[in-house]
Amino acid sequence: MTEATEIDRPPKATAPTAAPLLSVRNIEVVYDKVILVLRGLSLEVPKGAIVALLGANGAGKSTTLKAISGLLKTEDGEVIRGEILFDGERINGIDPDKIVRRGIFQVMEGRRIIADMTSIENLKLGAFTRTDNEIAADIDMVFRYFPRLKERTGLAGYLSGGEQQMLAIGRALMARPKMILMDEPSMGLSPLLVKEVFSIIKEINRDLGVTILLVEQNARAALSVASHGYIMEQGKVVLDGTADELRDNEDVKEFYLGGAGDQRKSFKNLKSFKRRKRWL
Amino acid sequence: QAPISLGHLADYSGPTSDVGTPFGQGVADTYAWINKSGGINGAKVNVDTVDYGYQVPRAIAQYKKWSGADKVAAILGWGTADTEALTGFLAQDKIPDISASYAAALSDPTGAGGKAKPAPYNFFYGPSYSDAVRGMLTWAAEDWKAKGKPGKPKFVHMGANHPYPNAPKAAGEAIAAELGFELLPPIVFALTPGDYSAQCLTLKSSGANYAYLGNTAGSNISVLNACKAAGVDVQFLGNVWGMDENAAKAAGAAADGVVFPLRTAVAWGGSAPGMTTFMEISKMSDAAGTAYRPVHYVAGVCTALYMKEAVEWAAKNGGATGENVKKGFYQKKDWVPAGGEGICNPSTFTEKDHRGTLKVDLYRMKVAGATDAPLGDLVKNGGIKMEKVKTIDLPRKPEWLGW
Amino acid sequence: MAYTLEVRGVSLRFGGVRALTEVSFGVNEGELFSIIGPNGAGKTSIVNCISGRYKPTEGQLFYRGKDITGLNPNARPALGIGRTFQNLALFHHMSVLDNIMVGRHHLLKNNFITGSLYWLTGARREELEHRRKVEEIIDFLDLQSVRKATAGTLPYGLRKRVELARAMALEPQLILLDEPMAGMNFEEKEDMARYIVDLNEEFGMTVMMIEHDMGVVMDISHRVMVLDFGRKIAEGDPASVLADPHVKRAYLGEEDEVLVDPDDTPAPRESAA
Amino acid sequence: MAGQTLIPAGDFRTSYAADTTVFPTTTSRNAMIAGIVLVCFAPHVVNEYILSLLIQIGIFGIAALGLNIVVGFTGQISIGHAAFFGFGAFTSAYLSNRFGIPVFFCIPLAGVVTAAVGLVFGLPAARLKGLYLAIATLAAQYILLDFFARAEWFTGGSVPASAEPFSIFGYMLRGDKQYFYVVLAYVIVCYLLVTNLIRSRDGRALVAVRDHYLSAEIMGINLTKYRTLSFGLAAFFAGVGGALYAHYNQVVSNEGFGIDRSIIFLAMIIIGGLGSIMGTLMGTAFMVLLPESMEWLSVALRDSPIDQFLGLKNNIAFLREMAIGVIIIVFLVFEPDGLAHRWRQIKAYWKLYPFSH
Amino acid sequence: MNTQLLIQLLVNGLVVGTLYGVVAMSFVLIYKATQVVNFAQGELLLVGAWVCWWLLTKYQVPFYLGMPITLVFMFLFGIAIQIVILRPMIGEPIISVIMVTIALSTVFSALMKWMFGVNLQPFPRIFQTQNVNILGLQVQTVYLMSLAVSVAMMVGMAWFFRLSKYGLAMRATAFNQQVAQSLGISVKSVFAMAWAISATVSAVAGVVVAVVNGVSAGLSAYGVKVFPAAILGGLDSVGGAVLGGIIIGLLENVAHFLDSEYLHWGNLYEIAPFYALIIILMIKPYGLFGTKDIERV
Numbered sequence A: 001m002t003e004a005t006e007i008d009r010p011p012k013a014t015a016p017t018a019a020p021l022l023s024v025r026n027i028e029v030v031y032d033k034v035i036l037v038l039r040g041l042s043l044e045v046p047k048g049a050i051v052a053l054l055g056a057n058g059a060g061k062s063t064t065l066k067a068i069s070g071l072l073k074t075e076d077g078e079v080i081r082g083e084i085l086f087d088g089e090r091i092n093g094i095d096p097d098k099i100v101r102r103g104i105f106q107v108m109e110g111r112r113i114i115a116d117m118t119s120i121e122n123l124k125l126g127a128f129t130r131t132d133n134e135i136a137a138d139i140d141m142v143f144r145y146f147p148r149l150k151e152r153t154g155l156a157g158y159l160s161g162g163e164q165q166m167l168a169i170g171r172a173l174m175a176r177p178k179m180i181l182m183d184e185p186s187m188g189l190s191p192l193l194v195k196e197v198f199s200i201i202k203e204i205n206r207d208l209g210v211t212i213l214l215v216e217q218n219a220r221a222a223l224s225v226a227s228h229g230y231i232m233e234q235g236k237v238v239l240d241g242t243a244d245e246l247r248d249n250e251d252v253k254e255f256y257l258g259g260a261g262d263q264r265k266s267f268k269n270l271k272s273f274k275r276r277k278r279w280l
Numbered sequence B: 001q002a003p004i005s006l007g008h009l010a011d012y013s014g015p016t017s018d019v020g021t022p023f024g025q026g027v028a029d030t031y032a033w034i035n036k037s038g039g040i041n042g043a044k045v046n047v048d049t050v051d052y053g054y055q056v057p058r059a060i061a062q063y064k065k066w067s068g069a070d071k072v073a074a075i076l077g078w079g080t081a082d083t084e085a086l087t088g089f090l091a092q093d094k095i096p097d098i099s100a101s102y103a104a105a106l107s108d109p110t111g112a113g114g115k116a117k118p119a120p121y122n123f124f125y126g127p128s129y130s131d132a133v134r135g136m137l138t139w140a141a142e143d144w145k146a147k148g149k150p151g152k153p154k155f156v157h158m159g160a161n162h163p164y165p166n167a168p169k170a171a172g173e174a175i176a177a178e179l180g181f182e183l184l185p186p187i188v189f190a191l192t193p194g195d196y197s198a199q200c201l202t203l204k205s206s207g208a209n210y211a212y213l214g215n216t217a218g219s220n221i222s223v224l225n226a227c228k229a230a231g232v233d234v235q236f237l238g239n240v241w242g243m244d245e246n247a248a249k250a251a252g253a254a255a256d257g258v259v260f261p262l263r264t265a266v267a268w269g270g271s272a273p274g275m276t277t278f279m280e281i282s283k284m285s286d287a288a289g290t291a292y293r294p295v296h297y298v299a300g301v302c303t304a305l306y307m308k309e310a311v312e313w314a315a316k317n318g319g320a321t322g323e324n325v326k327k328g329f330y331q332k333k334d335w336v337p338a339g340g341e342g343i344c345n346p347s348t349f350t351e352k353d354h355r356g357t358l359k360v361d362l363y364r365m366k367v368a369g370a371t372d373a374p375l376g377d378l379v380k381n382g383g384i385k386m387e388k389v390k391t392i393d394l395p396r397k398p399e400w401l402g403w
Numbered sequence C: 001m002a003y004t005l006e007v008r009g010v011s012l013r014f015g016g017v018r019a020l021t022e023v024s025f026g027v028n029e030g031e032l033f034s035i036i037g038p039n040g041a042g043k044t045s046i047v048n049c050i051s052g053r054y055k056p057t058e059g060q061l062f063y064r065g066k067d068i069t070g071l072n073p074n075a076r077p078a079l080g081i082g083r084t085f086q087n088l089a090l091f092h093h094m095s096v097l098d099n100i101m102v103g104r105h106h107l108l109k110n111n112f113i114t115g116s117l118y119w120l121t122g123a124r125r126e127e128l129e130h131r132r133k134v135e136e137i138i139d140f141l142d143l144q145s146v147r148k149a150t151a152g153t154l155p156y157g158l159r160k161r162v163e164l165a166r167a168m169a170l171e172p173q174l175i176l177l178d179e180p181m182a183g184m185n186f187e188e189k190e191d192m193a194r195y196i197v198d199l200n201e202e203f204g205m206t207v208m209m210i211e212h213d214m215g216v217v218m219d220i221s222h223r224v225m226v227l228d229f230g231r232k233i234a235e236g237d238p239a240s241v242l243a244d245p246h247v248k249r250a251y252l253g254e255e256d257e258v259l260v261d262p263d264d265t266p267a268p269r270e271s272a273a
Numbered sequence D: 001m002a003g004q005t006l007i008p009a010g011d012f013r014t015s016y017a018a019d020t021t022v023f024p025t026t027t028s029r030n031a032m033i034a035g036i037v038l039v040c041f042a043p044h045v046v047n048e049y050i051l052s053l054l055i056q057i058g059i060f061g062i063a064a065l066g067l068n069i070v071v072g073f074t075g076q077i078s079i080g081h082a083a084f085f086g087f088g089a090f091t092s093a094y095l096s097n098r099f100g101i102p103v104f105f106c107i108p109l110a111g112v113v114t115a116a117v118g119l120v121f122g123l124p125a126a127r128l129k130g131l132y133l134a135i136a137t138l139a140a141q142y143i144l145l146d147f148f149a150r151a152e153w154f155t156g157g158s159v160p161a162s163a164e165p166f167s168i169f170g171y172m173l174r175g176d177k178q179y180f181y182v183v184l185a186y187v188i189v190c191y192l193l194v195t196n197l198i199r200s201r202d203g204r205a206l207v208a209v210r211d212h213y214l215s216a217e218i219m220g221i222n223l224t225k226y227r228t229l230s231f232g233l234a235a236f237f238a239g240v241g242g243a244l245y246a247h248y249n250q251v252v253s254n255e256g257f258g259i260d261r262s263i264i265f266l267a268m269i270i271i272g273g274l275g276s277i278m279g280t281l282m283g284t285a286f287m288v289l290l291p292e293s294m295e296w297l298s299v300a301l302r303d304s305p306i307d308q309f310l311g312l313k314n315n316i317a318f319l320r321e322m323a324i325g326v327i328i329i330v331f332l333v334f335e336p337d338g339l340a341h342r343w344r345q346i347k348a349y350w351k352l353y354p355f356s357h
Numbered sequence E: 001m002n003t004q005l006l007i008q009l010l011v012n013g014l015v016v017g018t019l020y021g022v023v024a025m026s027f028v029l030i031y032k033a034t035q036v037v038n039f040a041q042g043e044l045l046l047v048g049a050w051v052c053w054w055l056l057t058k059y060q061v062p063f064y065l066g067m068p069i070t071l072v073f074m075f076l077f078g079i080a081i082q083i084v085i086l087r088p089m090i091g092e093p094i095i096s097v098i099m100v101t102i103a104l105s106t107v108f109s110a111l112m113k114w115m116f117g118v119n120l121q122p123f124p125r126i127f128q129t130q131n132v133n134i135l136g137l138q139v140q141t142v143y144l145m146s147l148a149v150s151v152a153m154m155v156g157m158a159w160f161f162r163l164s165k166y167g168l169a170m171r172a173t174a175f176n177q178q179v180a181q182s183l184g185i186s187v188k189s190v191f192a193m194a195w196a197i198s199a200t201v202s203a204v205a206g207v208v209v210a211v212v213n214g215v216s217a218g219l220s221a222y223g224v225k226v227f228p229a230a231i232l233g234g235l236d237s238v239g240g241a242v243l244g245g246i247i248i249g250l251l252e253n254v255a256h257f258l259d260s261e262y263l264h265w266g267n268l269y270e271i272a273p274f275y276a277l278i279i280i281l282m283i284k285p286y287g288l289f290g291t292k293d294i295e296r297v
């Protein structure tokens, strides 16, 4: 663990947009009262945008999302400094269910579907906070996106990994939130479906105006749909910019995109030593 | 003058707390009164009252404290299980214990009876559970004859599988057989109140005529109620702890007719020379002096008075040590402690025989009408009445010692 | 040549769901064999059948000529079969070290009595010997820094690596990897691919891998099988499988210039040591 | 960061052996040894009452340790532990009374016999999980207790049985002062045994079964064997504890082994910390001292102005019971993970002080 | 064979069993929403009984008023318990929460004894005809009332959990609190609701037993009796709980029949359900209607 006495870096101003829908200012997060994971992280998500959050394993991406959605509390985590503003209002410290009611919905890492319910029940619960009567229509919409879910009428716990991932995304669509926090939506999906999921993301962003904060390992795909991107290392944002800027950054190319340009770096003839460069 | 320490095990919160509360209060009030009137030979009595919740391990743990550094002169004990568990220690540490358990096994100081282990330091006031059953069955046999019913009467023992209800089981069944009863298989029911309809249905179908209730009032009431609902026609015989004014009030009409032994010559408010003293004692916890005290309170006072006199004798004859207190119990024949005249039945303890009395006073509980009014009023206007049935004087048979 | 692992006409049904339908294939000794296919095609189910979690409704499985269809799952490590899981299945509250040591369960001899007496019965010596082996794996997978950490608090990518370490600790001859690279960024995938290749080449393990990242699959596997709706639809070397129109339609979608390098050729088979 | 441990910086291990010691640091080992030496003097320093509390902590601590194996390490809730404790007590009393076996041997023997019984009652664990298993153990509790009340040949029926005092090679140990050392020796041995167990093969297997039984099975662990085994091991320690208890009280009564005692055992390990060996002892101490201190308080309260004001009188016992309940609740609300967890946090805090984050 | 006795015992078992079923149902309710086994269920039952008794005897409130007041009180009481005691435990290990309910039962039982004394108190008469004759057995009218109530409640709850949105929310909460929260479900209000309903349902049972047996601390023993019932039916099945209760009621009585007619062992009435429980569980590890754990890797 590195020292915590380090001076906070002032949040770097992002591209000037109108009022950002979400802004995270200089937050610090500890788990279990002692393990400091986020060290002064700041980011902003403009209204109606798709913003990608990239970073290595353990950088703290999921932690960031959980800090925003308030779910940190249930894991013995705590935001000890900084603030999170949504629509101009401070939301840190608020119960997660209230945050959902304000319009932020998180697709959690690792699917987290309700195993002992059917797909339809899971989808209905996605719409728990809604009171309108278009729920049935939306269920049909999800089934249109993922026809496979419709065929599986048993308990969701028996679905395959990818099917569960579809269900998790479908559930978020059911909530019709203002903003979706997506934690690795493409994980475990077949290439065909990955494409589809990204086109769905684009679609709901464009058609329904849902703002999206996207955590992805598939940086190539993420940057192709996002307008902005942040790169995290060890609990801090180390680089940010528009998607195009990031795509052209040499380091990003090297570590996240797998080689320059469109030329995919081959996994063949891998060397048994590694070169590691870190911003920190 | 150095104060005298006594230990007092009480159950105010456990499964026998319904009867434990009045009894323990009686003991506590008595010593408060003794201290107020100058103590024992001028020495203050420190009674350490401990609510052990009828749990043997807690009694043992408490005993370890009492037998340790600041040793008590004697103990006023409570239940059968815990008193029997302590018997060995009491003998070893020479601490007398007058208990509220009347298990016959505690009445054989030398083990000569051959039925129980020696219990040299155990005492209790009143007839043993076994002797009470013997008395009741003697009456029952006569009752059966008097009613002129045909055939052999049927007897059944009812109670939890627990040392206390079990204590008189063998003795009761033996005398029943001797007196010509037909024995039915015992019926088990727990020490806690509950629904005992099933037990009553079998009781009914077995055709029993006399049923001994071995538990304390709380669960007995449940049985009485359930049996009334099931339409059981049986003469219930309660043990000393199985029936009292509170139980009659709670069970209402279901308690009507139950026969049970009374340890004292009269109940609260009865006419006896000692009753004024008892009223004084009662004021220790009821300044107004209006409370009605059930039979167990009265018995508690008697028990405490016996202990007080034994300690008094010891203090005068070499100091209040356990050994001397024990000797104090042997000093009088037909002993009625001062203040208990006409209430506490005369008792005689000898070094070979701790059966203080073999006289069994049988009463019948009479309940008339609703029992919603306060207990005192009910007794005053006859809604609840204890009616003397008979006194049985059992022979002091050596083979019954400790059994 | 006899297959190391042979799956013969395996079908698996759950009530009305046909997870697998008459799937047959074989894996050769020392091969790096990949299974791909759309979500819900039955890939994990195959692995579950091999590792004993599921018992096929029909068909048989042979490992080195031995019928293992009905064998208890816990008897399989001793035969030399190890695996990792698609949805992480680590022992959450144990340290990384202990997680890996559990992998050596079937290789250790001390039991609860000798273990309790530790110093007196040689249990300590045995534990230490195996600890040495475990440390080799830790070095190999670069897990030194998290050795003592509680597995449940590790980030996703590291947990996957710990799972691999645990499976390696079984000293299997056949290792089954269920989506080892899901949730990793490019750099991490690169590492993982290197480990897998080393597993295959240096440690001589036969590897069976399920993976959705076509780049990895194409580059490192010797042979690929494709499942769709519980049926095998193609099998062969990576390039030819990739060219299969059925596979393209069911799995890859339209032509994907990023994934298909024109100069892609399957890695040459090397007989493992 | 993720690999944070509490081993001080600069404390590098140079061999695997040095990395597998019982205590993480030499300081903690020395502290423990010093602690044990200190405790050895207890009988000569503290009064009999405190001594008896220490003995109880030791005895219950051994039984609770057994429960922690099945609940804390293997993850199976057992609500019948007191029945095994009782079985050990009766067995040891029976063996010494009936066969004249010296008490010295009776105690471990009782442990072994109880372990066998535990294995039998652990059989449902092969098929049952979670609360279903928990209630099956509750059933075992009632069945065994009924057996005690019934089996005259074994327990003497419902009347309390007597047990011989401890003797060693014909030399009788009388009194708590001497018995204290017997208990202390057993505590040390039992705690060492379990510490070793957990860091060796079968202990790890138990924990693996708790954390993820499906993958444990794939790792070659026989679930049925270990689930059942954990009950056997738990019963062993319960049996040893029960035997020590029997010869301490020299009376064995059915009543001490009811469901309330089982629940107290559970409270001990939950409050101490599930799956923590030293936590077990801490939790046991907590649960032994809590009622005692409440008792002490209620004695102090008797006839005090508060008593007069509330009109407590004989109801003081209820106040005491309530206080015990409330303290447990408050404790769990603030420290649901147990004393061991809090202890670790305190240590971590000091280790990192003044940089607490 | 004594058929007459057997029939009477069976009817008795059925009647008492329904009551177990009601308590078991309130038990299942909390479990379904919180995964917590509530060891204080017996005490909740007792609180309900005492409150109703107190209203009826001290304030002479007529039963048709006293009962609803009791139920409303219990509903609020359930919420209060949840807010004050269990809310801070949300998200903590289940076993710690279970321990809290155990401690809670100690607190309540001591408090009840303190407030209402240790003596059994008779319940005022509430029905004109106290008994109804069924197959030669005098069955108390209140039992019939409880029968009606339990059937109605069972149907209501089955509907609630299967189809209503809040029922789904409760099940989701039980499955995983974090996931439920991420869906916008207020775990706090779900838990409060579960406790409120459960307390209310057990109060119904409490009043029924109190009418039959009188009120005393011993009534809380029902809390333990229903463990086997709830488990037998399957911990998460409302209908199963009722059925489990009836089975236990019948079992007790059949065991008692065998015992009194043939075996003469003595305590079979209390112990037989536990033997049966183990045997049934070995055959059906999730009770009769409990849902299996999902075992998928």
Ligand SMILES: Nc1ncnc2c1ncn2[C@@H]1O[C@H](COP(=O)(O)OP(=O)(O)OP(=O)(O)O)[C@@H](O)[C@H]1O
Pocket: A031, A032, A035, A037, A055, A056, A057, A058, A059, A060, A061, A062, A063, A064, A075, A109, C153, C154, C155, C156, C157, C158, C183, D001, D002
């Ligand atoms: N519940 C927890 N308790 C303690 N530490 C935690 C906890 N959850 C996460 N951490 C630590 O916080 C750090 C960041 O974890 P996080 O899951 O946010 O990373 P991530 O960027 O999402 O990684 P990945 O790409 O693997 O999902 C890691 O070092 C992890 O060990």
Ligand SMILES: Nc1ncnc2c1ncn2[C@@H]1O[C@H](COP(=O)(O)OP(=O)(O)OP(=O)(O)O)[C@@H](O)[C@H]1O
Pocket: A152, A154, A158, A159, A160, A161, A162, A163, A188, C014, C017, C018, C019, C037, C038, C039, C040, C041, C042, C043, C044, C045, C046, C086, E296
């Ligand atoms: N235990 C089970 N009960 C019922 N259905 C099951 C079970 N296990 C798998 N299935 C079904 O079988 C099908 C195949 O599942 P499997 O997990 O093998 O798919 P997969 O190919 O691994 O998919 P993915 O890439 O999404 O992980 C799925 O549709 C799934 O719903």
Ligand SMILES: CC(C)C[C@H](N)C(=O)O
Pocket: B016, B019, B020, B078, B079, B080, B081, B100, B101, B102, B103, B163, B164, B216, B241
């Ligand atoms: C006093 C009692 C109600 C208890 C009884 N004396 C017993 O032997 O346990």
Ligand SMILES: [Mg+2]
Pocket: A061, A062, A063, A109, A183, C156
């Ligand atoms: Mg993550």
Ligand SMILES: [Mg+2]
Pocket: A160, A161, A162, C043, C044, C045, C086
């Ligand atoms: Mg899969």
